Amino acid sequence: MAKGLFIAIDGTDGSGKTVQSTRLVERLRDMGKQVEILSFPRYGNPSASFIEKYLQGHYGSAEQVGPKRASLLYAVDRYDDADRIQAMLDQGTILVTNRYVSANKGHQMGKIKDPVEQRAFLDWLNELEYGIFQIPKPDLTLLLHVPAEIGKRLAEARDGEASKKDIHQADLQHLKDAEAAYLRLPEIDTVERWERIACVEQDRLLSIDQIHERIWSKVGPLLS
Numbered sequence: 001m002a003k004g005l006f007i008a009i010d011g012t013d014g015s016g017k018t019v020q021s022t023r024l025v026e027r028l029r030d031m032g033k034q035v036e037i038l039s040f041p042r043y044g045n046p047s048a049s050f051i052e053k054y055l056q057g058h059y060g061s062a063e064q065v066g067p068k069r070a071s072l073l074y075a076v077d078r079y080d081d082a083d084r085i086q087a088m089l090d091q092g093t094i095l096v097t098n099r100y101v102s103a104n105k106g107h108q109m110g111k112i113k114d115p116v117e118q119r120a121f122l123d124w125l126n127e128l129e130y131g132i133f134q135i136p137k138p139d140l141t142l143l144l145h146v147p148a149e150i151g152k153r154l155a156e157a158r159d160g161e162a163s164k165k166d167i168h169q170a171d172l173q174h175l176k177d178a179e180a181a182y183l184r185l186p187e188i189d190t191v192e193r194w195e196r197i198a199c200v201e202q203d204r205l206l207s208i209d210q211i212h213e214r215i216w217s218k219v220g221p222l223l224s
C-alpha cells in the first residue's frame with residue numbers, strides 16, 4: 001500500500017504558517033498529487049475546547065498553567081484526530097499541517113529556562129504525543145523562522161492592532177521565549193526531523209514566493 005507523506009509547518013505567531021501551508025498544498029495539487037491540509041488546534045471542535053479556555057486565561061496565565069498541563073490539552077486535540085490522519089497517510093495522501101506537536105515543543109518548552117530541564121521536557125513530550133497518544137509523526141517539520149517582534153507585527157497588521165489577543169499572542173516575552181525554543185529544536189530534538197527556513201535576512205522579510213521556494217527545496221526531494 002502506498003504510504004503518504006506528512007509535512008508539518010510551524011513557527012511563531014505571524015511567521016506565515018497559514019500562507020505557506022496553503023501555498024505548498026496548491027503547488028502539490030497543481031502537480032496532481034492527492035493532498036490534504038489540516039490546522040491545529042482545531043478551534044471550534046469539542047476536542048479543542050480546553051485549549052480555547054486556556055488561551056482565554058480561564059486556568060490562569062500561561063506561566064501558571066505551565067508547560068506540561070498546557071501540552072496535555074493540545075495533545076488530546078491531536079489524539080482525537082489521529083485515526084483520520086493515519087488513514088489519510090495509509091491511502092497515500094500527502095498531508096500538510098499548520099502547526100502540530102512542534103507547536104507544543106516551541107511554545108511550551110519556551111516556558112522553561114534551564115536547558116537541561118528543556119531537554120527533559122522534550123523527552124516527556126515526545127513520549128506523551130508519540131508514545132502514549134500514538135499520534136502519527138511527521139516525516140518533516142519545517143520551522144518558519146521570523147523573529148518574534150516581526151511576526152507579531154505581521155499578525156497585528158493582518159488582524160488590526162486593537163484585535164483581541166489570546167494569552168500567548170498578547171505576550172511578546174512568551175513569543176520571544178517560544179522563538180528561542182524553536183531555534184534549539186532542530187539541534188536537540190532526536191525524535192522529529194526539523195528543517196529551519198530562514199524567512200528574514202539582514203532584517204528584511206523575504207517575499208512569500210522566496211520563502212515558498214525555500215520550503216519547496218526541502219519538500220520536493222521527498223516526493224516519489
Ligand SMILES: Nc1ncnc2c1ncn2[C@@H]1O[C@H](COP(=O)(O)OP(=O)(O)OP(=O)(O)O)[C@@H](O)[C@H]1O
Binds near residue numbers: 014018158
Ligand atoms: N513573506 C511575507 N511577506 C509579507 N507578508 C507576509 C509574508 N508572509 C506572511 N505575510 C502576511 O503576514 C500575515 C501573517 O501571515 P500568516 O497569517 O500566514 O501567519 P501565521 O503564522 O499563520 O499567523 P498565526 O500564528 O497568527 O496564525 C498575513 O497577513 C500574511 O499575508
Ligand SMILES: [Mg+2]
Binds near residue numbers: 017018
Ligand atoms: Mg495562521
